[in-house]
Amino acid sequence: MQNFELGLFWEQVLEDTKKKMPLQLWESTISSWLIPLSVEDLSIHIGVTQDFIKNIIEKNPAVIGPLQESIDQINGSHLDIIIMNILETTPNQPSTQSGQSNLKLYTPVYDDPVIIDTPAPHQTTVSDSLQSIDDQLAAQQQSQNQFGQQQMVSQPEPKKIDLSYSNLIKSFRFETFVAGNSNRIPFGAAQAVAENPGNIYNPLFIYGPSGLGKTHLMHAIGNYIIDHNPNLNVMCITSEKFMNTFVDLVVRGRQGDVFRNIFRNIDVLLVDDIQFLENKEGTKNEFFNTFNELLDNQKQIVLTSDTLPSDMNQLEDRLRSRFQAGFIATMDNPDLETRIAIVKSILEKYNISLTNDAVNYVAYQFSENVRVLQGAVNRLVGVASLQNLTGDIDYEFTKSALEDLITEQPVELLSIKHIQDFVSSYFSIKKADLLGKKRKIQFAFPRQIAMYLCRDLISESYPQIAAAFTRDHTTILHAYEKISKEMEKNPETARIVNDIKNKLNGCG
Numbered sequence: 001m002q003n004f005e006l007g008l009f010w011e012q013v014l015e016d017t018k019k020k021m022p023l024q025l026w027e028s029t030i031s032s033w034l035i036p037l038s039v040e041d042l043s044i045h046i047g048v049t050q051d052f053i054k055n056i057i058e059k060n061p062a063v064i065g066p067l068q069e070s071i072d073q074i075n076g077s078h079l080d081i082i083i084m085n086i087l088e089t090t091p092n093q094p095s096t097q098s099g100q101s102n103l104k105l106y107t108p109v110y111d112d113p114v115i116i117d118t119p120a121p122h123q124t125t126v127s128d129s130l131q132s133i134d135d136q137l138a139a140q141q142q143s144q145n146q147f148g149q150q151q152m153v154s155q156p157e158p159k160k161i162d163l164s165y166s167n168l169i170k171s172f173r174f175e176t177f178v179a180g181n182s183n184r185i186p187f188g189a190a191q192a193v194a195e196n197p198g199n200i201y202n203p204l205f206i207y208g209p210s211g212l213g214k215t216h217l218m219h220a221i222g223n224y225i226i227d228h229n230p231n232l233n234v235m236c237i238t239s240e241k242f243m244n245t246f247v248d249l250v251v252r253g254r255q256g257d258v259f260r261n262i263f264r265n266i267d268v269l270l271v272d273d274i275q276f277l278e279n280k281e282g283t284k285n286e287f288f289n290t291f292n293e294l295l296d297n298q299k300q301i302v303l304t305s306d307t308l309p310s311d312m313n314q315l316e317d318r319l320r321s322r323f324q325a326g327f328i329a330t331m332d333n334p335d336l337e338t339r340i341a342i343v344k345s346i347l348e349k350y351n352i353s354l355t356n357d358a359v360n361y362v363a364y365q366f367s368e369n370v371r372v373l374q375g376a377v378n379r380l381v382g383v384a385s386l387q388n389l390t391g392d393i394d395y396e397f398t399k400s401a402l403e404d405l406i407t408e409q410p411v412e413l414l415s416i417k418h419i420q421d422f423v424s425s426y427f428s429i430k431k432a433d434l435l436g437k438k439r440k441i442q443f444a445f446p447r448q449i450a451m452y453l454c455r456d457l458i459s460e461s462y463p464q465i466a467a468a469f470t471r472d473h474t475t476i477l478h479a480y481e482k483i484s485k486e487m488e489k490n491p492e493t494a495r496i497v498n499d500i501k502n503k504l505n506g507c508g
């Protein structure tokens with residue numbers, strides 16, 4: 001097992017299991033949930049991020065059967081499958097009973113699989129690796145400073161590094177990104193950069209909390225440029241990979257020229273999670289040099305970070321001011337409308353549909369970030385396919401399938417009744433008048449707005465809204481069109497409707 005490449009092995013397992021199971025089931029279980037961790041002795045360790053996934057995989061013969069078969073076939077002999085919840089594993093916890101064997105960790109980052117050989121029993125986390133790289137760097141710089149030149153200590157052979165491809169995730173494109181109020185500015189800035197690299201918003205600094213789509217937007221820029229401008233060299237790299245490359249080539253390999261040449265030839269540099277460079281002294285300096293050289297030559301730079309440059313306390317002023325010199329685009333948490341659109345776009349991919357109240361329920365309950373929302377939809381799809389559900393998934397099924405993912409007090413679902421109550425109190429009219437037949441403007445206008453919102457905000461069907469207002473569905477259609485046009489013509493109507501929407505969404 002000395003040369004065992006877990007990344008390649010897993011790719012074959014994915015390919016093989018895909019042939020053995022219904023595509024939908026494969027996509028919603030094996031391909032999206034499992035993270036290969038290591039192969040030790042006679043077992044393969046596979047990580048998941050939630051206990052229920054472990055249960056679903058282990059207990060379902062339609063999933064565990066093909067998985068076991070493929071693993072054994074590709075390995076050439078039987079391997080016990082051990083599924084573990086990686087979020088419950090503490091960094092220093094021994095991950096093997098056997099004690100001293102070498103553990104191969106596969107880090108599922110976007111770029112090439114990284115095999116990190118670490119002596120068991122201590123499992124190495126990404127941040128451990130980063131720390132140790134930085135320690136080596138610091139040690140080398142110390143020896144350089146002390147003796148004025150590089151000490152001739154024996155160094156391991158430099159690793160051959162392939163940076164000839166761009167590491168872009170193909171599915172992260174502008175077309176697959178749902179734009180809404182919370183991300184319209186970064187979305188627009190990203191499109192502008194993609195259409196005109198090097199000439200506008202340089203560097204583009206995409207900032208926001210975890211899971212809101214920063215990486216997606218950055219890859220979308222890269223994919224767009226490659227499609228429309230194939231002559232440009234695009235490099236997409238995590239700050240961790242930048243650091244590893246620097247250490248391998250410059251620190252261990254003493255091939256600084258090679259390193260600089262690689263980066264000198266880039267037209268578009270996309271660096272994810274730049275905040276990790278904040279404390280890495282040597283790498284930070286090299287990054288500054290690379291960054292300056294590219295900017296001076298009008299090459300495009302895009303950075304993502306969950307920390308604003310002004311809050312990166314360890315960053316030197318010269319780098320901070322360089323980061324701030326371009327455009328900082330902030331991603332906010334998506335509002336309800338955008339979340340509903342995201343849920344629908346994920347469901348489209350799976351070719352599965354939910355009733356409106358089920359969609360609203362998911363979008364309402366999982367508001368933390370898009371990654372969490374995606375996880376909930378994937379889980380729902382997984383549970384539905386395991387039960388061979390056909391037709392629209394309804395509210396009750398959705399609620400029970402996602403029940404244990406909801407840790408806080410469930411949020412009350414936005415419904416037609418909720419909108420009717422809110423609109424009548426917003427305009428200080430009685431609910432009976434909102435629902436009644438009086439045609440005076442002070443009742444008719446709020447009534448039409450309420451009808452419009454039931455359609456626009458929670459996507460209820462016209463017949464359902466009609467029933468709730470005891471009207472014909474053509475009346476609802478008319479109200480919807482009237483308010484839509486009125487909002488375009490009259491800024492005051494637009495302001496009122498948006499104000500109600502924000503308040504209903506909990507943002508006002």
Ligand SMILES: Nc1ncnc2c1ncn2[C@@H]1O[C@H](COP(=O)(O)OP(=O)(O)OP(=O)(O)O)[C@@H](O)[C@H]1O
Pocket residue numbers: 172176177178179183208209210211212213214215216217304306342370371374
């Ligand atoms: N507006 C959106 N439309 C469609 N998908 C989205 C959107 N926002 C986020 N996603 C999806 O959510 C997931 C998480 O997004 P992403 O990895 O880009 O987040 P991030 O902000 O870079 O998070 P982190 O800081 O943790 O790296 C991805 O699968 C991405 O495609």
